[in-house]
Amino acid sequence: MLEGLGRTQQDLLNALLHHAGGMSIDELADHLSVTRTAVRQHLAALERDALVLRGETRPTGRRPEQLYRLTDHAREQFPRQYQMLASVLIEEVADIIGPDALASLMRSMGRKLALDREPQVVDETRIVQHMNQAGYEAEVFFRSSDDKEIVAHNCVFHRLAATHPVVCELDLALIGALGGGEVDHTECMVRGGNVCRFKLRPLVEKASEPDNSGPSDRTDRADDSPD
Incomplete structure (x- = not known):
């Protein structure tokens, strides 16, 4: 999904990935070398796509700074190795059992x-x-x-x-x-x-096996017994 985003938006998400606590608009503008207005526009678009959310605010000497961070959905867009883990698990389980x-x-x-x-x-x-x-x-x-x-x-x-x-x-x-x-x-x-x-x-039910030890068999064996 990240491939469908512009380069600046990809860089913005990557910056937030490396700053799990969140980043402010000023910090993102400095990091990306773009204007605050551009950062706001990109953040608005990424919020609509559920890739970025507003986190905590950080106190400053003036107004508190709003921090932005990645959503769980955004984190899943970065490379994952579930396939490798599943393959290794299957191989190990097969070897064991x-x-x-x-x-x-x-x-x-x-x-x-x-x-x-x-x-x-x-x-x-x-x-x-x-x-x-x-x-x-x-x-x-x-x-x-x-x-x-x-x-x-x-x-x-x-x-x-x-x-x-x-x-x-x-x-x-x-x-x-x-x-x-x-x-x-x-x-x-x-x-x-x-x-x-x-x-x-x-489902095909298994037919019950015939009972080979019927009454006649038991009688025959009884008749063959010595008195």
């Missing part, structure tokens, strides 16, 4: 995320709403009333999933838990697809 347990952990995380969002099973339209709140840019495609699929145009873990495909297990578990079913991942951007496609299907 093994790939199968890691996949199980991802599914558990997906189910927890689902439960945090919905206490009960919901339909595809509601699932997509939750996905879009997380940035998936998803939508429901209706092939027929009984044939629907969820299509995500943005993979929020794309770079991470490219090196650690097990991350996709979280997505599948999230969607499956929200929808109360199994999920077929029919297309995946990490595997070369243009989008990620998910198709919900009902």
Whole structure:
């Protein structure tokens, strides 16, 4: 986002980054070598964009000075290495517990995320709403009333999933838990697809195994016993 700002506004935000307690208009004007009027104009624009806010005032010999500082939103525009941290964590966890347990952990995380969002099973339209709140840019495609699929145009873990495909297990578990079913991942951007496609299907209950120790067997064994 900082790339979309002018050079002076970028320099102003960078100055505030290095002065966490805030800076006054006079200090910013001196630092940027611009007029106080120019600083006020830039601050007004940055306040509208929720990048700068008014902090505390600082007492002086005259009127107190208003200090300006970065918002949390502005701080997130500077480089972050969440991707690197997540990648290292996944590698370390895989080394400790093994790939199968890691996949199980991802599914558990997906189910927890689902439960945090919905206490009960919901339909595809509601699932997509939750996905879009997380940035998936998803939508429901209706092939027929009984044939629907969820299509995500943005993979929020794309770079991470490219090196650690097990991350996709979280997505599948999230969607499956929200929808109360199994999920077929029919297309995946990490595997070369243009989008990620998910198709919900009902859970298949395992058939109970037949009881091989019925009454007749017990009777036969009893008859074979010596008197």
